[in-house]
Amino acid sequence: xxxxxxxxxxxxxxxxxxxxxxxxxxxxxxxxxxxxxxxxxxxxxxxxxxxxxxxxxxxxxxxxxxxxxxxxxxxxxxxxxxxxxxxxxxxxxxxxxxxxxxxxxxxxxxxxxxxxxxxxxxxxxxxxxxxxxxxxxxxxxxxxxxxxxxxxxxxxxxxxxxxxxxxxxxxxxxxxxxxxxxxxxxxxxxxxxxxxxxxxxxxxxxxxxxxxxxxxxxxxxxxxxxxxxxxxxxxxxxxxxxxxxxxxxxxxxxxxxxxxxxxxxxxxxxxxxxxxxxxxxxxxxxxxxx
Amino acid sequence: xxxxxxxxxxxxxxxxxxxxxxxxxxxxxxxxxxxxxxxxxxxxxxxxxxxxxxxxxxxxxxxxxxxxxxxxxxxxxxxxxxxxxxxxxxxxxxxxxxxxxxxxxxxxxxxxxxxxxxxxxxxxxxxxxxxxxxxxxxxxxxxxxxxxxxxxxxxxxxxxxxxxxxxxxxxxxxxxxxxxxxxxxxxxxxxxxxxxxxxxxxxxxxxxxxxxxxxxxxxxxxxxxxxxxxxxxxxxxxxxxxxxxxxxxxxxxxxxxxxxxxxxxxxxxxxxxxxxxxxxxxxxxxxxxxxxxxxxxxxxxxxxxxxxxxxxxxxxxxxxxxxxxxxxxxx
Numbered sequence: 001x002x003x004x005x006x007x008x009x010x011x012x013x014x015x016x017x018x019x020x021x022x023x024x025x026x027x028x029x030x031x032x033x034x035x036x037x038x039x040x041x042x043x044x045x046x047x048x049x050x051x052x053x054x055x056x057x058x059x060x061x062x063x064x065x066x067x068x069x070x071x072x073x074x075x076x077x078x079x080x081x082x083x084x085x086x087x088x089x090x091x092x093x094x095x096x097x098x099x100x101x102x103x104x105x106x107x108x109x110x111x112x113x114x115x116x117x118x119x120x121x122x123x124x125x126x127x128x129x130x131x132x133x134x135x136x137x138x139x140x141x142x143x144x145x146x147x148x149x150x151x152x153x154x155x156x157x158x159x160x161x162x163x164x165x166x167x168x169x170x171x172x173x174x175x176x177x178x179x180x181x182x183x184x185x186x187x188x189x190x191x192x193x194x195x196x197x198x199x200x201x202x203x204x205x206x207x208x209x210x211x212x213x214x215x216x217x218x219x220x221x222x223x224x225x226x227x228x229x230x231x232x233x234x235x236x237x238x239x240x241x242x243x244x245x246x247x248x249x250x251x252x253x254x255x256x257x258x259x260x261x262x263x264x265x266x267x268x269x270x271x272x273x274x275x276x277x278x279x280x281x282x283x284x285x286x287x288x289x290x
Numbered sequence: 291x292x293x294x295x296x297x298x299x300x301x302x303x304x305x306x307x308x309x310x311x312x313x314x315x316x317x318x319x320x321x322x323x324x325x326x327x328x329x330x331x332x333x334x335x336x337x338x339x340x341x342x343x344x345x346x347x348x349x350x351x352x353x354x355x356x357x358x359x360x361x362x363x364x365x366x367x368x369x370x371x372x373x374x375x376x377x378x379x380x381x382x383x384x385x386x387x388x389x390x391x392x393x394x395x396x397x398x399x400x401x402x403x404x405x406x407x408x409x410x411x412x413x414x415x416x417x418x419x420x421x422x423x424x425x426x427x428x429x430x431x432x433x434x435x436x437x438x439x440x441x442x443x444x445x446x447x448x449x450x451x452x453x454x455x456x457x458x459x460x461x462x463x464x465x466x467x468x469x470x471x472x473x474x475x476x477x478x479x480x481x482x483x484x485x486x487x488x489x490x491x492x493x494x495x496x497x498x499x500x501x502x503x504x505x506x507x508x509x510x511x512x513x514x515x516x517x518x519x520x521x522x523x524x525x526x527x528x529x530x531x532x533x534x535x536x537x538x539x540x541x542x543x544x545x546x547x548x549x550x551x552x553x554x555x556x557x558x559x560x561x562x563x564x565x566x567x568x569x570x571x572x573x574x575x576x577x578x579x580x581x582x583x584x585x586x587x588x589x590x591x592x593x594x595x596x597x598x599x600x601x602x603x604x605x606x607x608x609x610x611x612x613x614x615x616x617x618x619x620x621x
Contacts, residue, residue: 130600131574131599135347
């Protein structure tokens with residue numbers, strides 16, 4: 001903010017000097033786009049506090065007897081708490097395993113040049129773009145052979161195929177920003193490469209680790225295809241699958257669906273807004289350096 | 291800033307990109323002691339990748355060359371083990387797919403879907419980034435509101451939009467009717483279904499582009515603009531000759547990421563239109579998925595679809611690496 005506005009204000013004198021017409025157009029554009037961005041979410045929240053069947057209304061009503069009935073219903077009468085627990089469990093396990101597995105690799109490809117380096121970079125790049133359709137059948141058969149269909153460990157294994165390459169890639173980008181002098185200092189003080197990594201670099205890389213963890217968590221939390229295919233029992237559904245049950249072939253409980261959506265989206269959105277700056281840096285790592 | 295790289299046990303740092311320089315000592319022992327911890331650090335990911343991706347991939351290639359379906363796949367029911375009866379059929383699955391009209395129409399739609407979505411993501415994202423890059427009141431507020439679609443999990447957004455676009459009770463049609471127009475059956479006509487999923491995906495994808503490009507804009511040195519202004523460059527010239535070239539590195543990365551994500555976008559299509567009506571909004575990924583998990587599961591056909599999709603993506607990856615190399619990122 002400061003540097004940008006300084007350049008302008010010092011030249012023109014006033015704060016934000018601009019012709020009034022241009023200013024109006026600028027704000028109008030931003031207000032309209034913000035409305036488009038916010039409206040669906042706002043409507044979701046409004047619908048969730050209407051009576052259970054009020055979604056079947058053909059006119060636009062912002063409010064209609066607001067109450068928390070849908071929330072009470074969702075939390076008390078449906079399998080939503082169960083699904084929530086399932087999703088949390090799967091997502092946390094995926095996150096823990098994914099970050100632990102990928103951090104060392106990220107460090108190795110960031111710092112060392114060794115035979116096989118190029119193959120590993122290729123592997124990381126290509127595996128993160130694997131479409132779900134390529135692996136889903138073989139993984140399904142593999143898990144079926146191991147008796148892991150409809151089991152949480154099976155789903156976690158499937159998610160690791162997505163998160164591990166991506167986290168390793170993102171961690172590499174983060175470690176690249178940690179000055180290599182720190183490694184050298186550690187080496188001079190007699191630390192082994194593992195010691196350097198563990199005692200110097202990891203503590204400095206907490207923001208990077210947090211972003212990788214967040215990415216893994218969100219990936220597992222919001223995944224649809226694997227969960228739909230692998231989780232066959234109602235008690236094993238994750239949220240992404242379970243939510244679809246509210247609006248299936250024979251019933252449409254949009255009241256319940258919207259309430260559950262709010263319960264899922266609000267915590268996710270709050271955490272997201274806190275880490276998004278780092279997430280963008282992680283995703284575009286390597287592109288922004290001059 | 292050039293990133294320096296510690297080279298093995300030697301304390302010196304070599305410049306990036308000299309990975310393949312000839313080794314001064316070719317002796318196996320030294321070679322091993324020099325690199326063993328780098329390998330050890332990579333081992334977990336390599337093992338996970340080989341077991342969880344490598345094996346399924348090889349297995350997928352094998353399945354795609356057979357006529358395996360749910361019916362002739364070996365399985366165990368209770369105490370009885372039924373052996374597999376599927377056979378090797380060579381490239382028949384691939385030939386079937388490539389010569390089918392379904393492949394051509396799915397591929398065409400997938401390409402249209404990807405190109406239109408990414409172009410709109412980038413265009414709208416860049417426009418908003420330019421607006422937000424100005425000194426402006428309420429900037430952080432706008433920024434937060436505009437990022438919101440990215441903050442909501444995609445499957446939740448897909449459900450929201452399916453409700454908003456509902457023909458009878460959706461608020462979009464309610465507003466159209468209130469304004470005196472007729473409602474549109476958004477999700478029940480092929481054209482509108484396609485337009486709807488594109489709109490939903492654009493809504494979802496713009497925030498990422500906007501933030502990434504905003505970061506890119508802020509990295510462009512201010513002095514360039516000031517110098518250009520002194521030289522009398524018009525705003526358009528400044529945009530054309532400073533902004534666009536300055537954004538190039540970020541643009542190439544986000545456009546590629548966006549292309550891969552859009553190409554593989556599963557939840558939007560699967561949850562908003564379910565691929566309908568009549569499969570018209572099905573992209574390659576959702577189509578292959580449906581082959582595998584609906585009706586009699588066609589394992590071999592879907593594996594072949596999956597590998598064809600992967601091949602298309604690998605071609606894009608090669609392009610990506612070329613682009614990186616041009617920017618001097620050599621590996």
